Amino acid sequence: MAIYLIRKLEHFTKLSSEEKRALEQATSLKRRHLNPREDLIYEGEKPDSVNLINDGWACRYKVLEDGRRQILGFLVPGDVCDMRMFILKEMDHSIGAISPVSVSEIPKDTIIELTDTYPRLSRAFWWNSLVEDSISREWVVNNSQRDAVERMAHLFCELFVRLRMVGLTNGDSCEFPLTQAELGETLGLSTVHVNRTLQEMRAANLVVLKGKSLTIPNLEALQEVGLFNDNYLHLERNGHEMDANE
Amino acid sequence: MAIYLIRKLEHFTKLSSEEKRALEQATSLKRRHLNPREDLIYEGEKPDSVNLINDGWACRYKVLEDGRRQILGFLVPGDVCDMRMFILKEMDHSIGAISPVSVSEIPKDTIIELTDTYPRLSRAFWWNSLVEDSISREWVVNNSQRDAVERMAHLFCELFVRLRMVGLTNGDSCEFPLTQAELGETLGLSTVHVNRTLQEMRAANLVVLKGKSLTIPNLEALQEVGLFNDNYLHLERNGHEMDANE
DNA sequence: CCCTTATGATAACATAGGTTAAGCAGGCGC
DNA sequence: GCGCCTGCTTAACCTATGTTATCATAAGGG
Numbered sequence: 001m002a003i004y005l006i007r008k009l010e011h012f013t014k015l016s017s018e019e020k021r022a023l024e025q026a027t028s029l030k031r032r033h034l035n036p037r038e039d040l041i042y043e044g045e046k047p048d049s050v051n052l053i054n055d056g057w058a059c060r061y062k063v064l065e066d067g068r069r070q071i072l073g074f075l076v077p078g079d080v081c082d083m084r085m086f087i088l089k090e091m092d093h094s095i096g097a098i099s100p101v102s103v104s105e106i107p108k109d110t111i112i113e114l115t116d117t118y119p120r121l122s123r124a125f126w127w128n129s130l131v132e133d134s135i136s137r138e139w140v141v142n143n144s145q146r147d148a149v150e151r152m153a154h155l156f157c158e159l160f161v162r163l164r165m166v167g168l169t170n171g172d173s174c175e176f177p178l179t180q181a182e183l184g185e186t187l188g189l190s191t192v193h194v195n196r197t198l199q200e201m202r203a204a205n206l207v208v209l210k211g212k213s214l215t216i217p218n219l220e221a222l223q224e225v226g227l228f229n230d231n232y233l234h235l236e237r238n239g240h241e242m243d244a245n246e
Numbered sequence: 247m248a249i250y251l252i253r254k255l256e257h258f259t260k261l262s263s264e265e266k267r268a269l270e271q272a273t274s275l276k277r278r279h280l281n282p283r284e285d286l287i288y289e290g291e292k293p294d295s296v297n298l299i300n301d302g303w304a305c306r307y308k309v310l311e312d313g314r315r316q317i318l319g320f321l322v323p324g325d326v327c328d329m330r331m332f333i334l335k336e337m338d339h340s341i342g343a344i345s346p347v348s349v350s351e352i353p354k355d356t357i358i359e360l361t362d363t364y365p366r367l368s369r370a371f372w373w374n375s376l377v378e379d380s381i382s383r384e385w386v387v388n389n390s391q392r393d394a395v396e397r398m399a400h401l402f403c404e405l406f407v408r409l410r411m412v413g414l415t416n417g418d419s420c421e422f423p424l425t426q427a428e429l430g431e432t433l434g435l436s437t438v439h440v441n442r443t444l445q446e447m448r449a450a451n452l453v454v455l456k457g458k459s460l461t462i463p464n465l466e467a468l469q470e471v472g473l474f475n476d477n478y479l480h481l482e483r484n485g486h487e488m489d490a491n492e
Numbered sequence: 493c494c495c496t497t498a499t500g501a502t503a504a505c506a507t508a509g510g511t512t513a514a515g516c517a518g519g520c521g522c
Numbered sequence: 523g524c525g526c527c528t529g530c531t532t533a534a535c536c537t538a539t540g541t542t543a544t545c546a547t548a549a550g551g552g
Contacts, residue, residue: 014428061396064392069261070386070391072386072387084376087369088376092477092480112400133378140382141310143390145314148539160540179498179500191500192541192542197540393509394508409552416524427528434510436510437511437529437530438512439510442532
């Protein structure tokens with residue numbers, strides 16, 4: 001069940017079959033299912049386990065006092081939420097399901113055991129958190145410096161690349177369960193403008209977005225439009241070779 | 247020389263005098279001075295030491311291919327740059343000086359020794375990184391959901407609170423070396439609009455900003471305007487009491 | 493099968509914020 | 523003391539994006 005997580009971590013470092021087995025085992029203890037809009041963790045809570053997304057999409061978000069909502073990041077299969085809990089007293093944002101989501105709950109102690117036993121896993125998890133942070137910074141750039149078309153192009157590129165990392169793309173297509181309202185809450189745009197922008201991008205044949213499915217006819221072109229450079233995702237693929245000791 | 251760092255970390259956990267001494271020692275080996283606009287680290291580089299800001303302000307930033315620049319965060323005295331280097335191959339952003347800056351360079355090995363010897367320091371550094379990440383997320387919210395006045399108010403509150411943490415405020419005032427252009431690059435606004443917004447805030451007596459000095463006559467009012475809530479800074483002050491074992 | 497609710501599409505209009513340009517003050521090199 | 527920066531201010535004008543409202547369609551519930 002940890003297949004997507006393993007695929008992702010292997011973009012950082014090769015894992016031994018024992019390490020993979022340990023991951024499989026740790027993630028097969030406890031399952032949970034969430035419906036769209038259901039929350040996994042609330043702002044203010046102190047989680048006591050780590051959650052691995054097996055299936056479906058979730059998002060981190062914050063809601064301002066006056067109701068405005070901002071999505072802070074997406075969690076797709078293979079993503080884990082909140083190693084942070086080892087240190088921080090409480091969540092400073094919430095995590096909610098976007099599509100139907102299946103998660104594996106990994107108790108705190110299991111994580112500690114895992115990382116104590118396998119230092120390479122520990123480093124891989126650390127890498128994973130650092131990449132997430134790097135994504136946050138890139139989002140600051142995206143939502144502050146780019147216009148609507150650029151922003152949307154950039155977001156599509158990021159999600160497509162991330163899904164491709166874990167084998168969840170199909171040629172130039174992937175699942176894409178976001179509504180236009182959610183796109184707006186991500187990019188800091190109104191739903192009306194999200195719609196306009198999408199029309200424009202469809203007209204330019206940059207994307208085909210229909211019925212929860214995204215197709216990118218020409219990824220390179222879209223990357224150019226979005227000023228997208230994947231360096232911030234730190235896909236240090238040579239890790240595969242360099243660090244192998246299986 | 248690590249006084250600001252120590253003050254900051256003690257917002258998370260009490261430190262023993264031995265731990266403090268070790269920090270002082272680690273940070274007194276090598277100094278560096280930077281002039282405004284000089285870079286500490288470039289995007290693409292792989293740093294091999296950690297830098298502690300002793301004096302002055304620096305910032306993390308990214309530049310888009312077409313020249314647009316976004317400031318991603320500020321580093322003030324007591325802030326450290328880039329524990330990340332233990333894991334990531336290269337910097338995904340640059341760090342540059344804003345005012346004249348004095349930094350202490352701490353070699354990688356010293357950091358390892360320090361965190362191996364004093365697990366509490368290790369946790370404190372971890373906390374520190376998590377807070378930085380949390381700030382990034384808050385900036386996504388700020389620059390995506392808030393209008394110009396709110397954004398600016400929020401930023402002023404954040405910086406004031408952070409400076410107060412390390413004892414660098416003086417009543418309701420603090421040093422504030424940012425130019426209006428830099429404010430614009432931070433908040434995703436043009437310099438003209440930064441100026442307009444400042445006029446408006448001065449007229450409302452929300453801030454006095456003149457000659458590199460910021461005064462906030464009524465912090466509570468400013469927090470309200472900026473929808474500022476300091477929870478994302480994770481000032482877990484009870485750490486002082488709870489965790490003392492000196 | 494109808495009713496309701498979520499989503500997407502469009503249009504008309506309003507506005508926050510961007511752009512360009514110009515002037516002005518303070519600091520610094522010479 | 524002059525000239526030249528860099529930073530701040532202001533004005534006129536422009537445009538990307540927000541707002542409000544309406545309608546169409548699709549999906550799910552009873």
